[in-house]
Amino acid sequence: MLKVDRASLVxxxxxxxxxxxxxxHQxxxxHHMLSGWYPDDPHVNMIGDGLFHLLCLALVVVGVVLLNRSGGTRPGRVLWGGVVAGWGVFNLVEGxxxxxxxxxxxxxxxxxxxxYDLGFLALxxxxxxAGIAIGRVSGPRSTPVRPPAP
Structure with missing residues (x-):
């Protein structure tokens, strides 16, 4: 069975x-985030890279929040398969x-x-x-164990 969740992908x-x-970049x-449009402006490129990293941080925070809200009850393979697949989706969309x-x-x-651009897409x-392969879970579906309500 294949199971990849939103938290892992984000x-x-x-x-x-x-x-x-x-x-x-570093x-x-x-290249830098805006080096194709502003090849000779290091200040604009530094700001572009900073905004890009801020977006990445926001995605990681949202992923952690989603993971926390779900109770974190997923097999490690599902978590890491989703993370690897999410990295691949990043490359495909960004590329x-x-x-x-x-x-x-x-x-x-x-x-x-x-x-180089096509290699980035191939990666x-x-x-x-690879993420899909890692995230494959074999065996019967298990019900996550939830802590008792207070």
Whole structure:
């Protein structure tokens, strides 16, 4: 049986965005959030990256709230499968919209930018498939144990 929940997916979206921003924007310096539109304005790009990270933080907080409201009663595989799948969904949406459709930025501008953008999308698809595989739960459906009402 496949079970992926909203909380896990939202957490994965936020975590995937953070990984993108930390690794590609900051550590590798391949692009910034608005570098396709404002290539020579480091101040605008810094603000764009900051707003992007604020959105990622909001997604993580919403994911934690959803997880808390659900009682946190899910198998670890379901949680981590959803997080990995959410990261993949982040890559697919961000790559399609920002890289290909709007040209806000590319993964790595230059001679092979389309290859990098398509690789980012392929990674997203692989993460979604891996998340689904991780989140598969075998056996009979179990009823979550809830604490007794006060």
């Amino acid at each position: 957490l994965g979206l936020g975590i995937g965005g953070f990984l993108d921003g930390i690794v590609i 550590l590798l310096g391949w 399609t919209l920002n890289h290909l459709a709007l040209g806000v930025h590319h993964v790595r501008s230059g001679q092979a930018e389309l290859a 997203g698809a692989a993460l979604v498939m």
